[in-house]
Amino acid sequence: MRVRFFNPTRIVYGPGSLSQLPDQLPAGTPAEQILLISDAGLRRAGITQRAQELLPGAEVFEEVEPNPRHTTVDRAGGLARDLGARLVVGLGGGSVLDAAKAVALLASNPGSIEDYEGRERYTVPPLPVLAVPTTCGTGSEVTWVAVITHTGRRFKMSIKGPAMFPVAALVDPDLLASLPPALVASTGMDALVHAIEAYTVKPATFITDAFAVQAVRMSFLFLKRAWADIRNDHEARDGVMKSSLLAGLSFGNSDVGAVHCLSESVGALLDTPHGVANAVFLPFVMEFNLPAASGRYAELARAVGLEGGTPESLARRLIREIRELAGAIGIPEFQHLGIPEERFREIADKSFANNSNPSNVREASAEDYLGILERAQSESL
Ligand code: NAD
DSSP states (O other): OOOOOOOOOEEEESTTGGGGGGGGSOTTOOGGGEEEEOOHHHHHTTHHHHHHHHSTTOEEEOOOOSSOBHHHHHHHHHHHHHHTOOEEEEEESHHHHHHHHHHHHHHHSOSOGGGGOEESOOSSOOOOEEEEEOSSSOOGGGOSEEEEEETTTTEEEEEEOGGGSOSEEEEOGGGGGGOOHHHHHHHHHHHHHHHHHHHHSTTOOHHHHHHHHHHHHHHHHHHHHHHHHTTTOHHHHHHHHHHHHHHHHHHTTSOOOHHHHHHHHHHHHHOOOHHHHHHHHHHHHHHHHHHHHHHHHHHHHHHTTOOOSOHHHHHHHHHHHHHHHHHHTTOOOGGGGOOOGGGHHHHHHHHHHSTTGGGSSSOOOHHHHHHHHHHHHHHHO
16 A cells, blocks of 8 residues: 655744744744734733744734634734735634634635635635644644635534645643643643544554654643643643644544534534533544444553453443543533533534545444443433
């Protein structure tokens, strides 16, 4: 089998690497043509101010909301056009980084972001993007996709293409120090889901496997510690940041699977935080996948130190460990997502229609998704 791996993003990793921001600007970029995209939480954490000190004169747009809306992206795109922007800096979690990628596209192409849903729909390459992640979840700093919620259709659109990889990712684990425990938990579990799905979906390769296994190891080693005290535990925040980055490198060249199909459908309908929805669905999807994936799950189980038994029993132990980890860091139960039962059918249909559904290791029909939702509900009643 022929294997390809592509990632053009220059990665600068390490505590304090935010200070490298000015060095990463393409030569001769005037400050007033830089658009810094961020959100209110980053300003409250004092992180936006630090970036502004490093980029004096840059224009700031900080109205991005979690699960970023297409209307917000269109507004920021208008600002980028008015500014004649030449560079977009995304400073934030996955929502901000995705918005930054989408704004960079709109800066050089006409219309609304909804016109660009799908793969490589732009005609002019987007502006260069510098990505600075501040959560330990999405890996968006090294992927080519922007996930933007269409508010009218209540659907998470994927907008992607080879020119949408950020030119550089400044990955600074110290930026996680202000992340509240609930966000460490949900975004950290998001990275674990990326790694597990990237390892088991059909397009996985030996290259993406290497990143995924290491990401799973780092999550198991450090997520609980990071949740307990990310502000003071340097080693743990370094570990969860690495897990997130490695998982992004993995699924960016592999794919995600049924967990994401469900969580994106739920997120678009109910605005559920992406990492929370992923974490809740992970064990149920793993159980569903067992007939096709017990061998792969057993390999991951061994990678995190579980031993003995058949592949099936090891895979089940991994699922139990994941449930325990999620419980220990306060991931809510399914019923706390507040998904009305009458929406199950719609969620199942949307999950089936998701672009990543064909990648899932076990074929999943709309009925199967309905079954997973019903199983999750019956367990949490
Ligand atoms: P987020 O970006 O939605 O941020 C959640 C909250 O965390 C925000 O209120 C933000 O202000 C706050 N926050 C972020 N960093 C902080 C910090 N250091 N200190 C204090 N508060 C901070 O969360 P996310 O989980 O990183 O991103 C989720 C989005 O990413 C979803 O829309 C999802 O679909 C998308 N996503 C994209 C990709 C991709 O490859 N493009 C992959 C997975 C998920």
